[in-house]
Every structure is written in C-alpha cells, then in structure tokens.
Amino acid sequence: MSLAVVLVEPAGPLNLGSVARLCANFGVDDLRLVAPRCDPGDPDAQRMAVHGGQVLNSARHFRTLFEALADCQRVVASCGRIEHGDIPLQTPEQVMPWVTQGLESASQVALVFGREDRGLSNQELLLSQRVVRLHSDASYPSLNLSHAVAVLLHELARVRRHPSESLKEAVQGEEAAEPTQLIACLDDAEDLLLEAGFLMKHTARARMAKVKGLLQRSLVRPDELALLRGMVRQLRWAIRCQRP
Template structure:
C-alpha cells in the first residue's frame, strides 16, 4: 500500500497540480489536502496536474492535520528548518525505510508543510519521524513540489530495494498478549509525561486499544497502530527505543 501524501495549507495552485502529477508518476494513490489556501481544482492546478488530474479531482480535504492522519499508523513529516526541531531530523533514507517497514494493511502518510513556513512544532509531533532533504548550501530550502519530487524518488528507490515478502510476513506475526500489555503500559506512562504535546487523537487511540485488549480483540492493524504510537511518544520524550525482540 502506497503512503498517503498530505499537503498542509498549500497556497500555490501550481504546486498542488504539480504534486498531483508527481503522485500519479510515482504510484501514490491518494492525495490529502489540509485546509488549502488556494483552489485545488482551479485552472492553474489543472494545467499542472496533466495526467494526475483524476487523482487531484478525488483528493480528500481535511480541516486539520490530526484529522488527515487519524487512520494512519506510521507518519513521516518533512522540514526545511536548520535547527530547533521538536524531534531529531533524519536522513531521508532512514526515515523512509522506517515508513516502508510498517504494517502494509495500515495506512501510512508523508506530510509536507506550507510553502512559506512549513509545519508547526505541534504538527511535527504528530509524525513518528522527521526528514530533511539535504542540500549543499545553507540556503537550500526547496520549492514544495520540488521537495515532493525528491522524497518520492527516494521512496521509490528504497521500495524497489526492500525485501517485501519478509516485511509482509513479519507484519502478520502474532503479538503475544504480554507484549501488548507492556506496550500499552509503556505508552500510558509516556502519555502522562509528554501527552500534552500530542493531539487528542493519541489519547483516544489509547483508550480504544485498552478496551479492545481487555476484550481480546486487538487486530494486526491495531497492533501496528500501537507500535507507531509508542514510537511517536518515545521520540517526543527522547527515550531510547527497546529492541525489536521486546516490541
């Protein structure tokens, strides 16, 4: 399953159209727009979309980033700021490999911010990983559609190299109840520490997962969601990650 591509408050219709064309070229099946500040179906956007026009026409609109990510497990956000990030910046290969390693049943997302000011700290904290496209100069901020092109190219390259059958088999492996209980306890402890930094959806997910576990009904996608939430919380709290054998 290809990740959802999310644009937060895009202001340039030419950029929106270009991104739709890129999505079509790289096999991205869904474009999500958060409170766009332009007409995403205007003449300029349509002109740039070319064969990506059908994808642009069915793009989903959301009022907030939290709403756009509500059904997603692993999320990678992009940032062009040189410092002051709420989470560590990663090399694109590392962040995108993590995205590709998620449960194939559960939606994932790539998030790009506003052309003029990117993503806020609150929005960045809704991701499990942050990446920055490296440039050789200190003035290397890229145009929105150019940044999308670079990231989708890297994603496609890594996806071709990934051992898909092994990833799929691992994602279907059963998760013992004791491990689930440990992850839930870990997440609940972390929520008390840094939960104020996260959207209300994180707290709602925790309550739902706890109720499902008590009834013995946690599905494979929900296990992946819990792992993603623990990962997100550990980034926010700067705690080290447990080994893959533990979780």
C-alpha cells in the same frame, strides 16, 4: 499502496497540480489537503496535474493535520527549517526503509509536507514519528514544495525496488504507537498536570512539547501507550476522589 501524501495549507495552484502529477507518477492515489489556501479546481492546478487530474480532483480536505492523520500508523514529516528545536532529523535513506516496512505490513503511512512559505510548525512536526531533512545546503535548506515531494517519493520507490540491509533492520523493529493516539494521551496528561498544579497555563505548551518530543523519539509501543493512558486516568480519578 496505503500511502497518503499530505499537504498542509498549500497556497500555490501550480505546486498543488505538480504534486498531484507526482502522485500519479509514483502510484499514489491518496492526496490529502489540510486547510488548503488555493482551489484544486484552479486552471493552473489542473494544467500542472496533467494525467494526475483524477488524484487532484479526488483529494480529500481536512480542517487540521490531526484529523488528516487520524487513520495513519506511520507518519513522516518533511522539514526544511533550521529552527526545529530538539526534534531529531533523519535522512531519506534512514527513513524510507521504515516507511517501506510499514507499507508491506499494510499499515496506513503518511508523508507530510508543510506550507510553501514556512513549512510545518514544531507542534505539527511532533505529530510524526520520523522527521526528514533532505540533503540540501544548510545556507538555503528549504526546497520548493513539489520538489521535496518528488525527492521523497523517488527515494521511496528506489528503496522498494532495491531492498537493502537497512530494510531488514527496519522490519525487525517494533511497531510504534500511532502519533495521533500518542498526542491524545499527552493532551489528557497535560489536563491532569494542570489540574494537579505541576503545569502552569503560560508555560504548559512549551513544557509539554519537550515531553512529546521525548516520547516520539523513544517510539512508544501501543501497549506502553495504553499503560500511560491508564496511569493518567487513574491519577485523575484519585485526585478528584480526594476533593471535599
């Protein structure tokens, strides 16, 4: 399958090894580590990986989450925090049919999991098209990293083996633009709006986060994204041509 499990700054070798084992359990051979804070070669990680040792040893390393997702068309992030701003959260039952449809259409799909101590930042969550909240109690919503991976991989396997009406609805949906392409377009737009005076440096990040959230929720299509990017570039050209 074209599925990647992405761990952002994993710090515990026991967790890392457990995730590698889970990848082997569910037939995932693409494990991606973003700025890991522990060594995959650590004896504890190797011991916990058991028959997932090959997955662990072949895990790819990336400096940033953006780089890790560069080839992904569908991205799902796991969120266990209550303070997630205006980012909409969905259940695994709502999201996994969409993931399954992507896998069946040969899209590259990523499941992203955050740091053991604080999860993913809101900026990182905005790199995904869907954000999943597991059915944990609101008084203590954050699961252990490997447990969260197990829940989502199990739900994905269940949906793939027992397709439902929700999968049929997901298949009928239109393909959204790749998250990294959307962020690149919005970065260009931010530069333009700073240049035009609409944004100020000290408030730009917060205001653009709202725009990113809006466009992620609307699931902008690739052709719509190309239109937005063309508008940004033309406006930048026009502004610069008018300068003395």
